[in-house]
Amino acid sequence: MSRFTEQFKRSFVIAKKNIKIYYSKGPVIIFGLVFPLFLALAYVIGRNIPLREVLPGIIGMTTFFTATSVGPSIVPWETRSKTLERLLCCPVAFWTIIVGDMLASFLFGLIISVIPLVIILVFNVGLLNFMALLFGLVIANLCFSALSVLLSAYPPTDIPATSMMLSSLVKFPLVFISGVFIPIEQLPQWGRIIASFSPLTYFTDLARQFILDKGYYPMMLDFLMIVIFASIFLFAAVKLHEKTLTKRLS
Amino acid sequence: MNFAIEVQDLTKHYEDVTAVDHINFEVKNGEIFGFLGPNGAGKTTTIRILTGLIKPDVGKASVANHDILRNPIEAKQCIGVVPEVSNAYIDLSAWENLTLIGKLYGVPKSKLHENATELLKEFGLYEVKNKLVRGFSKGMKQKLLLCMALINDPEVLFLDEPTSGLDVESARLLREKITQFNKEGKAVFLSTHNMEEANQLCHRIAIINHGKIAAIDTPENLRIQSMELQYIEVLFNKPVDLQIFSENPNISKASFAGNKLRISTANPSAVIEFLADFAKQNGIQILSLNTLMPSLEDVFIKLIKEKEAALK
Numbered sequence: 325m326s327r328f329t330e331q332f333k334r335s336f337v338i339a340k341k342n343i344k345i346y347y348s349k350g351p352v353i354i355f356g357l358v359f360p361l362f363l364a365l366a367y368v369i370g371r372n373i374p375l376r377e378v379l380p381g382i383i384g385m386t387t388f389f390t391a392t393s394v395g396p397s398i399v400p401w402e403t404r405s406k407t408l409e410r411l412l413c414c415p416v417a418f419w420t421i422i423v424g425d426m427l428a429s430f431l432f433g434l435i436i437s438v439i440p441l442v443i444i445l446v447f448n449v450g451l452l453n454f455m456a457l458l459f460g461l462v463i464a465n466l467c468f469s470a471l472s473v474l475l476s477a478y479p480p481t482d483i484p485a486t487s488m489m490l491s492s493l494v495k496f497p498l499v500f501i502s503g504v505f506i507p508i509e510q511l512p513q514w515g516r517i518i519a520s521f522s523p524l525t526y527f528t529d530l531a532r533q534f535i536l537d538k539g540y541y542p543m544m545l546d547f548l549m550i551v552i553f554a555s556i557f558l559f560a561a562v563k564l565h566e567k568t569l570t571k572r573l574s
Numbered sequence: 575m576n577f578a579i580e581v582q583d584l585t586k587h588y589e590d591v592t593a594v595d596h597i598n599f600e601v602k603n604g605e606i607f608g609f610l611g612p613n614g615a616g617k618t619t620t621i622r623i624l625t626g627l628i629k630p631d632v633g634k635a636s637v638a639n640h641d642i643l644r645n646p647i648e649a650k651q652c653i654g655v656v657p658e659v660s661n662a663y664i665d666l667s668a669w670e671n672l673t674l675i676g677k678l679y680g681v682p683k684s685k686l687h688e689n690a691t692e693l694l695k696e697f698g699l700y701e702v703k704n705k706l707v708r709g710f711s712k713g714m715k716q717k718l719l720l721c722m723a724l725i726n727d728p729e730v731l732f733l734d735e736p737t738s739g740l741d742v743e744s745a746r747l748l749r750e751k752i753t754q755f756n757k758e759g760k761a762v763f764l765s766t767h768n769m770e771e772a773n774q775l776c777h778r779i780a781i782i783n784h785g786k787i788a789a790i791d792t793p794e795n796l797r798i799q800s801m802e803l804q805y806i807e808v809l810f811n812k813p814v815d816l817q818i819f820s821e822n823p824n825i826s827k828a829s830f831a832g833n834k835l836r837i838s839t840a841n842p843s844a845v846i847e848f849l850a851d852f853a854k855q856n857g858i859q860i861l862s863l864n865t866l867m868p869s870l871e872d873v874f875i876k877l878i879k880e881k882e883a884a885l886k
Contacts, residue, residue, distance in 0.1 A: 330680060415651040
């Protein structure tokens with residue numbers, strides 16, 4: 325077995341451990357699923373907006389919040405309990421641990437974000453291409469999971485609450501500039517420029533294309549940008565975590 | 575000769591502090607190597623470098639013939655580590671902790687289950703294997719850490735203060751297991767504060783202070799090197815005046831330890847002759863007389879003081 329395959333296999337072992345320890349908790353499910361749902365309800369209640377119009381935003385938010393719900397706190401938590409040291413003593417590459425943390429967020433995010441898809445099927449909301457949306461969901465989850473691990477890289481704290489607070493400072497503004505509540509075409513020029521720097525913009529746009537048959541960017545660009553963001557986030561997460569590791573362990 | 579551990583010119587700085595300062599040593603295959611030093615001497619930093627946790631600023635180190643800097647995965651594949659602080663996952667059971675580490679070492683499933691069962695039985699944890707580590711006592715956690723370090727059948731075992739804070743029984747069991755592991759021809763790198771433990775277990779000892787190695791030798795040789803720390807304990811049948819002994823040029827220090835007179839000397843035979851003459855001249859009987867070698871603790875304190883004096 326090649327070294328890469330063996331290390332990737334070990335990433336799954338770490339991911340499985342993370343899901344068991346960090347993701348099977350009630351508050352995580354509440355923050356990942358119930359919270360975005362209520363945020364969406366707060367937006368639509370009292371306004372005569374059909375479910376179909378709201379669904380892209382709900383899918384975008386659920387995917388985004390779920391995939392980033394626990395990721396930022398894993399490394400600080402493991403630093404504090406010294407279990408990060410335990411993992412680093414094992415024959416695993418540093419990227420194996422980071423990918424393991426990312427995979428846990430990804431798998432958890434994927435499971436939870438299937439729920440809006442079930443809503444689509446149950447309420448018989450017409451969908452242009454279910455499989456393409458599912459593929460979009462997979463790559464978006466990968467992208468947001470990588471972001472969640474990146475969010476824990478700096479500062480190299482061992483206090484999970486600090487990391488969660490700082491990640492919220494990034495996550496919440498992203499929701500409001502990514503066309504979740506207001507479609508991008510309705511944003512002013514400066515808003516559109518800012519929106520183009522958010523990975524959530526491209527996934528929401530993708531969901532709008534498949535559900536409403538209208539999008540702002542070409543579909544291929546949406547896919548491509550999500551993949552590019554995912555690659556940048558993962559690369560940056562590995563490098564930043566590596567750079568801050570000595571400080572984290574001291 | 576192939577060494578289990580080889581360290582050359584290893585140096586690590588933390589901002590303004592030099593934690594490890596150009597140290598060199600080798601650990602032979604099948605050897606228990608003690609690493610002694612006061613707090614902040616550089617013990618944990620050395621272990622962290624050798625186990626691939628941090629990178630040195632200067633120098634080379636190899637473990638089980640693998641360069642820890644160039645081939646860290648291969649090196650780590652051959653080692654087991656018991657850290658200073660318990661770091662098993664408290665929200666997992668003993669079994670889950672053990673199998674998690676086994677999987678991270680790539681131990682095949684059937685072998686992993688066999689090893690895990692055997693180790694848990696050996697350390698008396700099999701009955702509680704499905705309980706969360708959260709509820710374990712310190713002794714149980716430490717035993718589990720040793721099980722986790724042994725799950726991959728390592729060639730070199732690193733132990734950082736393994737018996738610190740343990741009850742006598744648990745500490746003894748851990749020492750027995752370390753000796754047993756070593757009898758299989760495997761090397762052990764033991765960092766400890768406990769002189770008696772180092773004396774009992776180690777074939778050789780390195781004493782480190784301020785990041786520099788003060789001495790490396792067998793416990794016996796270290797004691798021989800510090801012969802001036804030998805002392806004689808003598809019990810007379812009558813009280814004696816301490817002043818008489820302090821004036822003797824062969825006696826570096828004389829004091830009472832309970833009802834016994836304790837005399838530090840580099841020349842015990844001359845002092846014994848003096849004591850015999852003294853007793854005869856004063857009509858006093860010697861009830862008991864013992865010549866004692868310096869303890870490892872005496873040697874340790876002496877070397878540390880010498881090193882500190884040299885630095886000043």
